[in-house]
Amino acid sequence: MTAILEMRGVSKSFAGVQALRDVNFTVEAGQIHALVGENGAGKSTLMKVLSGVYPHGDYEGSIIFDGEERRFRDINDSEALGIIIIHQELALIPLMSIAENIFLSHPPSSLGVIDRDTVYRRTQELLAQVGLTEMPDTLVTDLGVGKQQLVEIAKALSKRVRLLILDEPTASLNENDSAALLDRLLAFRAQGIASILISHKLSEVARVADRITVLRDGRTVDSIDCRAETVEEDRIIRSMVNRDLAHRFPQRTAKIGAPVFTVKDWTVHHPLHRDRRVIKSVDFEVRRGEVVGIAGLMGAGRTEFAMSLFGRAWGERVSGRVWLDGREVNLSSVAAAIDAGLAYVTEDRKELGLILDADVRKNITLASLGRVARQGVIDDMSELRVASDYRNRMRIRCSDVYQQTGQLSGGNQQKVVLSKWLMTDPKVLFLDEPTRGIDVGAKYEIYCIINELAEAGKGVVMISSEMPELLGVCDRILVMNDGAFVGEFAAAEATQERIMRAIMRNKEMDKKALQGELQL
Amino acid sequence: MTDKTVALPGHAGFIKNNLRNYGMLLSLFAIMLFFQVMTDGTLLQPLNLTNLVLQNSYIVIMALGMLLIIVTGHIDLSVGSVAGFVGAVAAVLMVRYHVAYPLAFIACLLVGALIGAAQGYWVAYFKIPSFIVTLAGMLVFKGLALAILAGQSVGPFPPTFQKLSSGFIPELFPGAGTLYPTSLLIGAVLAVALVYTSAKSRARQASHGIEVEPFGFFVAKSAVLFAVIVFFAGLIASHRGLPNVLVIMTALIALYGFVTTRTVIGRHIYAIGGNARAASLSGIKTERLTFLTFVNMGVLAALAGLVFAARLNTATPKAGAGFELDVIAACFIGGASAYGGVGKVGGAVIGAMIMGVMNNGMSILGVGIDYQQVIKGLVLLGAVCLDVYNQRR
Numbered sequence: 001m002t003a004i005l006e007m008r009g010v011s012k013s014f015a016g017v018q019a020l021r022d023v024n025f026t027v028e029a030g031q032i033h034a035l036v037g038e039n040g041a042g043k044s045t046l047m048k049v050l051s052g053v054y055p056h057g058d059y060e061g062s063i064i065f066d067g068e069e070r071r072f073r074d075i076n077d078s079e080a081l082g083i084i085i086i087h088q089e090l091a092l093i094p095l096m097s098i099a100e101n102i103f104l105s106h107p108p109s110s111l112g113v114i115d116r117d118t119v120y121r122r123t124q125e126l127l128a129q130v131g132l133t134e135m136p137d138t139l140v141t142d143l144g145v146g147k148q149q150l151v152e153i154a155k156a157l158s159k160r161v162r163l164l165i166l167d168e169p170t171a172s173l174n175e176n177d178s179a180a181l182l183d184r185l186l187a188f189r190a191q192g193i194a195s196i197l198i199s200h201k202l203s204e205v206a207r208v209a210d211r212i213t214v215l216r217d218g219r220t221v222d223s224i225d226c227r228a229e230t231v232e233e234d235r236i237i238r239s240m241v242n243r244d245l246a247h248r249f250p251q252r253t254a255k256i257g258a259p260v261f262t263v264k265d266w267t268v269h270h271p272l273h274r275d276r277r278v279i280k281s282v283d284f285e286v287r288r289g290e291v292v293g294i295a296g297l298m299g300a301g302r303t304e305f306a307m308s309l310f311g312r313a314w315g316e317r318v319s320g321r322v323w324l325d326g327r328e329v330n331l332s333s334v335a336a337a338i339d340a341g342l343a344y345v346t347e348d349r350k351e352l353g354l355i356l357d358a359d360v361r362k363n364i365t366l367a368s369l370g371r372v373a374r375q376g377v378i379d380d381m382s383e384l385r386v387a388s389d390y391r392n393r394m395r396i397r398c399s400d401v402y403q404q405t406g407q408l409s410g411g412n413q414q415k416v417v418l419s420k421w422l423m424t425d426p427k428v429l430f431l432d433e434p435t436r437g438i439d440v441g442a443k444y445e446i447y448c449i450i451n452e453l454a455e456a457g458k459g460v461v462m463i464s465s466e467m468p469e470l471l472g473v474c475d476r477i478l479v480m481n482d483g484a485f486v487g488e489f490a491a492a493e494a495t496q497e498r499i500m501r502a503i504m505r506n507k508e509m510d511k512k513a514l515q516g517e518l519q520l
Numbered sequence: 521m522t523d524k525t526v527a528l529p530g531h532a533g534f535i536k537n538n539l540r541n542y543g544m545l546l547s548l549f550a551i552m553l554f555f556q557v558m559t560d561g562t563l564l565q566p567l568n569l570t571n572l573v574l575q576n577s578y579i580v581i582m583a584l585g586m587l588l589i590i591v592t593g594h595i596d597l598s599v600g601s602v603a604g605f606v607g608a609v610a611a612v613l614m615v616r617y618h619v620a621y622p623l624a625f626i627a628c629l630l631v632g633a634l635i636g637a638a639q640g641y642w643v644a645y646f647k648i649p650s651f652i653v654t655l656a657g658m659l660v661f662k663g664l665a666l667a668i669l670a671g672q673s674v675g676p677f678p679p680t681f682q683k684l685s686s687g688f689i690p691e692l693f694p695g696a697g698t699l700y701p702t703s704l705l706i707g708a709v710l711a712v713a714l715v716y717t718s719a720k721s722r723a724r725q726a727s728h729g730i731e732v733e734p735f736g737f738f739v740a741k742s743a744v745l746f747a748v749i750v751f752f753a754g755l756i757a758s759h760r761g762l763p764n765v766l767v768i769m770t771a772l773i774a775l776y777g778f779v780t781t782r783t784v785i786g787r788h789i790y791a792i793g794g795n796a797r798a799a800s801l802s803g804i805k806t807e808r809l810t811f812l813t814f815v816n817m818g819v820l821a822a823l824a825g826l827v828f829a830a831r832l833n834t835a836t837p838k839a840g841a842g843f844e845l846d847v848i849a850a851c852f853i854g855g856a857s858a859y860g861g862v863g864k865v866g867g868a869v870i871g872a873m874i875m876g877v878m879n880n881g882m883s884i885l886g887v888g889i890d891y892q893q894v895i896k897g898l899v900l901l902g903a904v905c906l907d908v909y910n911q912r913r
Contacts, residue, residue, distance in 0.1 A: 313801055335803040344801065352801055355794035357861055366791055367802040369784045376784045381728050400731075420802070 411442025636818020707753020
């Protein structure tokens with residue numbers, strides 16, 4: 001077989017963080033090539049390099065497509081050659097029809113007037129190809145996610161597609177829709193269209209892929225020819241997570257005390273789809289001085305769990321009981337949650353955590369201005385003293401506390417957010433992806449802060465998609481999947497493989513349960 | 521505890537850093553100087569200066585409320601209509617039903633608060649864009665003013681009410697020739713108080729190791745501030761003394777300046793505009809606060825409507841038309857950001873004064889109302905462009 005795509009020695013870094021290191025990746029004509037790896041392993045970055053989102057010159061290495069070296073300036077260049085990427089977040093316009101969406105950029109037209117008959121006819125043909133029977137003038141918003149995904153594929157087919165890239169296409173699909181979509185991929189393969197499938201669902205990958213490549217920390221660590229070898233999930237999981245963990249985490253002797261935070265029967269519904277349970281009767285407990293990790297894939301419900309506890313900042317129809325320090329508390333608003341002694345460091349510090357235009361001082365004191373004010377009047381000197389204090393304690397690197405927060409590096413911004421929450425003097429801190437997007441040095445400092453908090457007798461809950469960090473920092477690790485805890489490991493017995501297996505196994509069990517129901 | 525490592529930059533660097541803070545003030549002075557020369561000194565004649573204050577008082581009063589609205593990331597297009605409507609309510613109460621002045625005054629402020637609450641409710645709790653809600657309000661209250669006045673002008677007001685706009689503070693030492701010494705004295709006291717408090721705050725900051733302006737710069741600044749206030753107080757005092765409205769206005773400016781810079785509620789308002797979601801995740805009640813800024817705007821629009829009605833001594837169905845444009849322009853010229861989170865009370869006041877001086881100066885020069893609008897529009901665009909350019913740099 002001949003290679004349609006060859007990526008040679010691709011490296012890419014972001015502000016000092018190496019996202020891809022010398023990656024070689026080959027797709028043969030008419031092949032389904034699966035790309036697997038942990039969150040942050042570099043899969044999406046690699047695909048962005050390939051599709052021209054990161055233009056030539058932004059990365060090292062070369063891309064050979066159809067036997068020629070290509071230097072894409074933007075996504076239009078790669079699309080012109082038939083490399084079409086379908087992102088996890090669909091790029092459809094909800095209030096336009098299927099036909100309008102499919103022919104959004106280049107509708108068949110003469111003199112600028114859209115030829116509606118041709119659009120309609122061609123849309124019908126394309127929909128037939130992806131197995132949809134909807135009318136072309138149906139609004140996209142009236143379709144389910146699975147069918148929207150297929151519309152995206154039809155849109156790709158409206159262009160001359162040679163290589164189709166699907167980024168977790170089945171993440172939000174149910175069993176039947178997933179199966180339908182994978183069947184499409186097999187049908188395309190028969191027509192000679194190659195595809196790259198990024199997926200966390202190993203059973204799917206094993207079903208359709210001709211070759212599986214595993215990325216880890218931006219390197220290709222394994223590549224399995226599914227024709228020649230049998231696919232062992234354990235081997236894939238081992239390759240995905242196997243890493244040296246020594247010396248990356250500061251040591252701490254855990255002094256775990258009485259339960260400080262107890263949750264019983266916590267149930268949360270989706271704010272838009274009010275009948276959908278997102279968190280399903282969850283029980284949860286943190287003790288003084290304990291660091292509890294929550295592992296899981298994106299979309300497992302970890303952030304929703306934390307945010308719904310934090311004054312119902314997420315979700316509708318929230319129910320369940322909560323005790324702090326043995327006393328039942330009512331967390332009906334964010335202010336009440338803060339007063340009760342809860343803090344939540346958001347996953348997205350720029351959108352949800354900080355006021356980037358405001359200075360460091362104002363961000364630090366934002367959640368507890370009452371502590372530096374008398375009768376509603378801010379004592380600016382005492383505010384300055386407190387802010388400078390945190391700046392020194394947390395080693396926030398800024399020219400002074402009057403510097404705009406947006407000018408700081410990611411790690412220092414995160415320390416500002418942490419300072420804000422430490423100033424509220426919480427009993428329990430939820431840290432949602434506290435080290436996302438910050439460099440290794442700053443990560444180490446954040447781990448040290450977490451240790452100090454635990455030593456000070458606070459309960460710390462860390463949500464993270466980076467398993468090594470959970471293993472390195474936490475005393476106990478819970479695994480969340482589909483809105484419920486499906487596994488629990490003490491630090492001593494936890495390994496990345498066991499956690500990953502708990503996540504994956506459960507996906508399989510879901511599937512079997514679903515099939516069982518369908519047979520009934 | 522505190523950090524004493526803040527280095528003092530050179531004086532030149534300091535002045536350059538702070539030029540932007542004073543840029544708006546300097547433009548105001550430049551514009552005043554320009555019209556002073558062009559009108560052969562008419563602009564700063566005591567009579568004209570007093571008129572300038574009276575003409576612009578209602579714009580300044582509304583700009584204070586509008587600034588808070590804009591800082592939270594919203595807009596209020598209805599203020600002109602609300603001011604006109606409240607003026608009409610005042611006329612109906614006082615002229616037609618002979619309600620006592622203080623009672624009618626309070627009733628009108630309450631009407632303003634209710635209007636603000638009604639609009640703020642939709643904006644804050646129903647998340648309907650403020651542009652749409654207040655556009656609706658603009659139509660509604662314009663129509664209601666027309667309706668309750670039955671399309672006619674209603675007046676005149678009782679003389680006590682007229683004093684709100686046309687009155688001057690009582691003279692304690694009468695008979696001192698053409699000068700009104702009480703007003704001059706108040707001006708001088710104000711100037712001394714301002715210089716004293718800024719000196720005190722400078723000393724306090726220095727004692728905490730904060731970078732303060734160089735001493736020479738501080739002395740020069742204080743001297744200029746002192747001279748300007750005393751100079752204007754002198755001008756005002758040589759006509760008929762301090763207008764009542766100027767006293768109200770100054771008190772409100774001081775109050776809103778204090779609230780925005782020094783209080784928890786002020787900080788929270790800026791936080792909402794800076795990042796509403798982060799603010800709400802920090803325990804700030806964003807909805808309630810947004811609601812309250814609209815209530816506040818309603819009260820200030822009502823006060824402005826009363827001042828305007830008292831000045832004209834009659835309520836007309838057309839009163840207040842187009843005020844919202846001057847008020848919004850004043851805030852943006854004064855450096856407020858249309859994206860929210862940024863803006864100062866001082867800026868909005870200076871912005872209102874720039875608009876006022878231009879209106880007044882161009883009228884004296886005989887520029888027609890047509891080109892006055894063209895020029896004001898261009899100044900607004902220019903000021904905002906300059907601000908955006910400065911921020912990109």
